[in-house]
Amino acid sequence: MMISVAVIIAVGLLFGFFASRVKMPPLVGMLIGGILVGPSALNWLDDSMLAISTDIRRITLIIVLLRAGLGLNRKTLQKIGKPAAFMSTVPVVFEGLFVALMVIILFDFSFVQGGMTGFMIAAVSPAVIVPSMLALMKKGVGKKNHAPSVILASASVDDVIAITVFSMFVGISTATSINVALQIFSIPLSILLGVVLGLMVGFAMLFLFNRFKIRDSKKVIMLLSASIFMVALADWLEGTLAIAALLGVMVLGIVMIEKKPPLGERLSRKFDKVWVIAEVFLFVLVGAAVDPMVALEVGLIGIVIVLSGLIVRSLAVLLVTQRSMFSLRERTFFVMAFLPKATVQASIGGLPLTLGIAGGEKMLALAVISILLSAPLGAILIDVFSEKLLKEDGVSS
Numbered sequence: 001m002m003i004s005v006a007v008i009i010a011v012g013l014l015f016g017f018f019a020s021r022v023k024m025p026p027l028v029g030m031l032i033g034g035i036l037v038g039p040s041a042l043n044w045l046d047d048s049m050l051a052i053s054t055d056i057r058r059i060t061l062i063i064v065l066l067r068a069g070l071g072l073n074r075k076t077l078q079k080i081g082k083p084a085a086f087m088s089t090v091p092v093v094f095e096g097l098f099v100a101l102m103v104i105i106l107f108d109f110s111f112v113q114g115g116m117t118g119f120m121i122a123a124v125s126p127a128v129i130v131p132s133m134l135a136l137m138k139k140g141v142g143k144k145n146h147a148p149s150v151i152l153a154s155a156s157v158d159d160v161i162a163i164t165v166f167s168m169f170v171g172i173s174t175a176t177s178i179n180v181a182l183q184i185f186s187i188p189l190s191i192l193l194g195v196v197l198g199l200m201v202g203f204a205m206l207f208l209f210n211r212f213k214i215r216d217s218k219k220v221i222m223l224l225s226a227s228i229f230m231v232a233l234a235d236w237l238e239g240t241l242a243i244a245a246l247l248g249v250m251v252l253g254i255v256m257i258e259k260k261p262p263l264g265e266r267l268s269r270k271f272d273k274v275w276v277i278a279e280v281f282l283f284v285l286v287g288a289a290v291d292p293m294v295a296l297e298v299g300l301i302g303i304v305i306v307l308s309g310l311i312v313r314s315l316a317v318l319l320v321t322q323r324s325m326f327s328l329r330e331r332t333f334f335v336m337a338f339l340p341k342a343t344v345q346a347s348i349g350g351l352p353l354t355l356g357i358a359g360g361e362k363m364l365a366l367a368v369i370s371i372l373l374s375a376p377l378g379a380i381l382i383d384v385f386s387e388k389l390l391k392e393d394g395v396s397s
Contacts, residue, residue, distance in 0.1 A: 004049035011037050012280030025379040027128065027283045031342075031371075034287020045288055053285045054347065060282035061127055061343055062227045062249050063274055068130045068152050069198075069253020070268040071137055073261070077254075080150045086320040087150060088157035091338060094316035096122035096165060099309040103366075106301055113359045116169040120348055120363065121309055121341065121370050123162035127282055128340035128375055129155045131275065132382045142390035147330045151337045156250050157191060159344060164190050166348065173357050194244035197234075198251025201226055205252070206259055219263075220270045227252060282343075289346045290368055297365035306370045310339055333382075333389040340378030341370040 011033040019029025037044040077084075100118030103109045109117065133148040142148045205226055209219060227249045234245035257264030295302060314335040321331045349367025353360030 001046050001048045004044070004046040007037055007044050008034075008049075008284045009277070009280055012284040016280070023384075024376075025132075025383045027131075027279065028376045028379055030280060030283035031287040031290075031375060034284035035290055035292065036287075037284070038288030038290070040291035040293060050288065053289065056281055057285050057289075057343065057347065058231065059224075059228060060278040061246070062231060063224065063271060063278045064127050064130045064282075065156060065246060065249040066223060066227060066253045067134055067268065067271045067275060068126065068156065069250040069255075070257050070264055070271065071134045071152060072149060072250075072254050072257065074254075074258050076146055076149050077153065080146050080153060083321065083324055083326070084150050084153040084157075087317065087334065087338075088154035089161060090320045091313045091316040092119075092122045092124070092158045092162050095309045095313040096162065098312040099305060102305045102308060103362075106305065107298075107359065107362055109359055112169050112173050113357070113363075116166060116173065116352060116357070117359075117363050117366060118309075119162045119165040119169070120345065120352075121306065121366055122313070123159050123166075123341065123344035124155055124338055125340045125342035125344065125375065125378075126155045126159060127286070127343040128379055129337060129382075131279070132379070132386070133337070136386055136390070139387075141387055142330065142333075145325055145327075145330060147326065147333060147390055151334065154338075156247050158338075160190050160194065160244065160247050163344065163348070170351065170355070170357070173352075174355055190244045191247065192244075194247030195251050196248075197230060197244060198248035199255060201230055201248065202252045202255025202259075206255065209260070209263070216263075216266050216270055220267060220274065223252065223256070223267070224274075286342050286346045286371070290371055292368065292372060294361075294365050295368045295372065298362050298369070302362075302366050302369045303373065305366060306373055310374060313338060329389040333386065336378065336381040336385060336389075338378075339381065340375050342375040345371050 012030045015029035015033030015036075016026030017029070019026050019032075036042055039045070039050065096115075096119040098118070099121050100111075100114035103117045104111065104114040107113075130152060133152045136142055136148040137152075205223060208214070208222070214222070230248055230252075231245045234248075253264075256267060298305075317334050317338055318331055321334060324331075326334070345367040350360075350364050352363045357363075
């Protein structure tokens with residue numbers, strides 16, 4: 001496993017550097033490097049590393065969400081509340097339902113298979129979106145209307161909805177009987193539980209920080225440890241709480257920056273340093289989890305389905321922001337920012353196949369295509385056009 005760790009770091013840094021040299025986001029190079037050294041190509045990673053890669057990706061995603069929370073505060077959330085609510089709900093539902101309809105027609109899937117596929121594909125990638133938005137916020141880009149903050153706040157709720165609906169359809173497919181109404185009700189319940197869980201842990205951590213003299217570096221470790229325990233406990237309890245926990249991690253970060261702004265800013269800078277290595281592991285391992293050959297299972301039809309879903313999502317984003325305070329340039333940037341798919345699809349894309357659900361091979365193939373198409377495309381568009389589209393509201397660097 002030690003060699004695998006060295007390979008991941010070396011390949012991630014090297015391919016990230018090459019990507020930046022050709023004016024592409026480093027994460028694109030890391031994804032490509034991960035595919036290259038993964039089981040589908042050179043197979044340089046030890047089986048023991050691949051066995052724990054899911055846990056490593058989840059830990060790095062926790063770091064992403066903590067950084068997201070530390071980048072927001074109550075005043076900003078109050079200003080962006082309504083736009084963020086619409087952005088986090090309508091596009092994911094539109095895309096999920098449209099992709100579901102497409103696979104029902106083209107693959108002869110049942111309603112349940114279609115719903116499972118649609119909302120698996122519809123989830124956006126916080127791992128791609130959050131670091132990009134935090135970088136823009138630090139530069140002051142889009143500051144006037146808080147465009148990056150809207151995207152930051154929307155991405156996690158988008159995922160909660162997509163994963164909850166996906167889990168509902170998985171439950172329907174694998175259970176002899178299920179209360180669909182209760183499952184639908186679990187969506188707002190997931191969001192509420194995530195907020196409450198994050199608040200409880202956040203105030204508990206603040207109590208410890210106020211009660212004892214602790215170095216900021218140790219506070220970072222404590223926050224990360226508490227977040228991992230929170231997610232692990234939720235997984236053990238299963239159900240709605242398991243999905244809510246990741247949203248709770250982001251709320252934990254918000255509590256820190258809201259109640260102790262100087263501390264929150266210091267912790268944010270510490271987590272920026274942690275992200276340097278976490279980013280490498282996250283995207284190389286996501287790449288390693290992707291088998292491009294699987295995409296051949298659905299071929300051109302799969303590409304059409306994924307691209308059509310992205311177009312529908314983009315139209316939904318433009319629709320919900322039509323009468324908002326945002327300019328056409330900002331709305332265009334929203335479209336680009338909500339394109340990337342990666343972490344969720346890499347995590348749950350193979351679940352239907354593992355559970356023996358009919359059509360699981362095609363679902364996995366669509367998940368792979370969505371990552372290969374949307375993650376590089378979205379990351380590149382955000383990197384190239386962010387300051388051009390938001391420069392009227394911020395400072396271009």
